[in-house]
Amino acid sequence: MKRFFASDFFYDFVRSPVALLSFLIVLFLVLSAVFASVIAPTNPFDAASLNLMNGFTPPMEPNPFTGDVFWMGTDDQGRDLFSAILYGLRISLFVGAMAVALAAVMGVLLGLIAGYMGGWLDNLIMRFADIQMTFPSILVAMLIFGVARGILPPELRDEMAITVLIVSIGLSEWVPFARTVRGSTMVEKEKEYIAAARLIGLNRWQIMMRHILPNVLNPVLVIATITLALAIIAEATLSFLGVGAPRTEPSLGTLIRVGQDFLFSGEWWILLFPACTLLALALSVNLFGDWLRDKLNPRLK
Amino acid sequence: MVLILLRRLGQAILVLFIVALISFLIFRYVGSPVDNLLSQEATVQQRADLEEALGLNDPVYEQYFRFVWNAVNFDFGNSYRGSLPVAELISSRLPATLELAFTSALFALLLGVITGIYTAIRRGGLLANLILTLSLIGVSLPTFLIGVLLIWVFAVELQWLPSFGRGEVVKLGWWSTGFLTLSGVKSLILPSITLGLYQLTLIMRLTRSEMLEVLRQDYVRFARALGLSQRSVYFKHALPNTMIPVTTIAGLQLGSIVAFAIITETVFQWPGVGLLFINAVYFVDIPVMSAYLLLVGVLFVFINLAVDLLYLAIDPRLRDSQLSGDS
Numbered sequence: 001m002k003r004f005f006a007s008d009f010f011y012d013f014v015r016s017p018v019a020l021l022s023f024l025i026v027l028f029l030v031l032s033a034v035f036a037s038v039i040a041p042t043n044p045f046d047a048a049s050l051n052l053m054n055g056f057t058p059p060m061e062p063n064p065f066t067g068d069v070f071w072m073g074t075d076d077q078g079r080d081l082f083s084a085i086l087y088g089l090r091i092s093l094f095v096g097a098m099a100v101a102l103a104a105v106m107g108v109l110l111g112l113i114a115g116y117m118g119g120w121l122d123n124l125i126m127r128f129a130d131i132q133m134t135f136p137s138i139l140v141a142m143l144i145f146g147v148a149r150g151i152l153p154p155e156l157r158d159e160m161a162i163t164v165l166i167v168s169i170g171l172s173e174w175v176p177f178a179r180t181v182r183g184s185t186m187v188e189k190e191k192e193y194i195a196a197a198r199l200i201g202l203n204r205w206q207i208m209m210r211h212i213l214p215n216v217l218n219p220v221l222v223i224a225t226i227t228l229a230l231a232i233i234a235e236a237t238l239s240f241l242g243v244g245a246p247r248t249e250p251s252l253g254t255l256i257r258v259g260q261d262f263l264f265s266g267e268w269w270i271l272l273f274p275a276c277t278l279l280a281l282a283l284s285v286n287l288f289g290d291w292l293r294d295k296l297n298p299r300l301k
Numbered sequence: 302m303v304l305i306l307l308r309r310l311g312q313a314i315l316v317l318f319i320v321a322l323i324s325f326l327i328f329r330y331v332g333s334p335v336d337n338l339l340s341q342e343a344t345v346q347q348r349a350d351l352e353e354a355l356g357l358n359d360p361v362y363e364q365y366f367r368f369v370w371n372a373v374n375f376d377f378g379n380s381y382r383g384s385l386p387v388a389e390l391i392s393s394r395l396p397a398t399l400e401l402a403f404t405s406a407l408f409a410l411l412l413g414v415i416t417g418i419y420t421a422i423r424r425g426g427l428l429a430n431l432i433l434t435l436s437l438i439g440v441s442l443p444t445f446l447i448g449v450l451l452i453w454v455f456a457v458e459l460q461w462l463p464s465f466g467r468g469e470v471v472k473l474g475w476w477s478t479g480f481l482t483l484s485g486v487k488s489l490i491l492p493s494i495t496l497g498l499y500q501l502t503l504i505m506r507l508t509r510s511e512m513l514e515v516l517r518q519d520y521v522r523f524a525r526a527l528g529l530s531q532r533s534v535y536f537k538h539a540l541p542n543t544m545i546p547v548t549t550i551a552g553l554q555l556g557s558i559v560a561f562a563i564i565t566e567t568v569f570q571w572p573g574v575g576l577l578f579i580n581a582v583y584f585v586d587i588p589v590m591s592a593y594l595l596l597v598g599v600l601f602v603f604i605n606l607a608v609d610l611l612y613l614a615i616d617p618r619l620r621d622s623q624l625s626g627d628s
Contacts, residue, residue: 146582
């Protein structure tokens with residue numbers, strides 16, 4: 001830990017206002033999402049605590065019927081928007097993080113196998129990656145989501161929506177991980193320590209997992225950060241389109257979708273606050289990822 | 302040259318067959334074609350008869366080739382909802398999507414090239430920096446949020462432009478166009494900006510960096526030394542050389558414009574193919590999904606092929622390296 005604080009990396013980090021600010025915003029949002037149940041004044045999923053009379057209360061104004069004040073206002077069902085955003089943030093971040101984890105594990109494994117084994121396996125994996133890359137990842141995610149819904153029985157569709165969302169976004173983002181890891185694996189496997197490992201009779205799996213993997217992981221962190229921003233936006237987009245998180249478990253995208261419906265009747269706050277939260281999240285993850293890339297691995301640019 | 306052409310064509314056909322295979326697998330195994338044709342009281346015998354009649358008991362490769370053959374003849378089966386032929390559904394909605402895609406591509410290309418040249422020539426200027434900063438925000442905003450914000454400002458607050466639909470359309474044979482009526486053109490403005498904004502920033506940044514690169518080259522210095530006017534240096538000598546990469550990238554972006562049209566069409570309730578697809582995903586309408594995948598796949602493969610061939614035609618260096626080594 002002491003070594004980290006004394007490092008060049010930390011020095012540059014503290015002296016870059018963009019990096020510091022974006023990191024602090026991400027940290028703040030992550031913490032609010034993690035402690036949502038403590039911070040939020042109400043539980044937006046608890047239908048019993050909702051009072052329909054509180055519906056459409058504008059922000060910072062007392063409700064004419066109940067006198068309650070909500071500093072971000074309420075939606076049509078009297079749900080406190082601030083609490084809904086905290087819980088929505090939690091779902092957005094959870095889906096984004098899990099999707100990136102899935103994409104990273106899958107991409108790193110396939111990249112490792114393709115790079116180390118070579119031959120027809122490499123050809124198969126990378127040609128498939130090429131074909132998938134021809135299509136925008138949001139389209140791939142939509143297709144996987146639709147297919148998964150088709151496989152699931154109708155009664156499970158809403159229940160499993162979050163899992164399906166994670167899988168479809170994760171499967172649509174693995175290619176950049178695989179390409180990078182494959183490239184560095186092909187470089188690593190020609191080095192002498194791998195020849196030595198082979199000489200003492202380690203099998204392929206041991207060499208890949210124990211010797212090559214630790215040496216190719218460096219750029220993965222950078223790609224993961226950039227992919228996180230993409231995954232958060234992809235999740236919000238799918239939920240906004242109505243093919244993502246259901247209304248019973250609203251993410252930020254779902255909240256924006258709901259907010260759009262009330263734009264014409266003048267209830268602007270139902271749209272504005274979730275939209276600003278999403279924007280702050282996506283923008284700061286993006287900026288931090290860019291800084292990380294320039295710092296750790298300028299070649300990826 | 303002929304060899305390269307054939308190889309590229311072969312690759313494209315291979316990719317098409319793989320896309321068709323995925324599309325076939327979705328069509329055949331996700332959701333059962335039989336369940337959606339029979340009532341719930343159907344007997345086992347009726348099921349078996351129908352399976353036989355649909356050829357579901359044939360070898361899989363035979364079914365696959367029948368699927369491809371039908372697709373080539375524009376027969377994608379019937380939609381699970383409303384039982385209309387999928388081909389008919391798609392062809393009735395295709396004009397809306399193509400007009401939207403065309404308008405936003407034109408918007409992105411024209412404005413992107415103009416602002417790109419401007420920010421390159423006036424590098425460091427106040428307006429140029431402002432445009433660059435704005436473009437950064439444009440890249441970070443998700444497409445659907447741009448659409449929602451545009452609706453809020455121009456449809457709800459200012460009430461200048463309609464927020465949904467295509468307005469009045471004119472029928473020209475099977476094609477329905479919104480270009481010929483005032484309400485059709487007005488309806489086209491907000492969706493085109495929404496769809497084109499990301500591409501606009503991309504083209505702008507590309508034009509700018511290519512232009513800056515070219516302006517550093519010797520022949521531009523010599524042109525200046527010859528005493529040619531700034532105008533002639535920029536537009537006659539520098540610009541044509543920046544246009545090669547810009548056209549190719551813009552061409553490649555055409556495919557993603559069609560894909561992102563799904564989002565824009567949903568925000569603006571634009572009655573195009575994208576909206577059809579998103580509804581199919583929501584209601585698990587498998588034939589529509591599989592046909593859409595096939596359609597987009599064909600489109601993407603052809604765009605990539607065309608761009609590749611264009612590259613070969615424009616850049617002789619690429620041709621030589623193709624002949625001597627592998628790609």
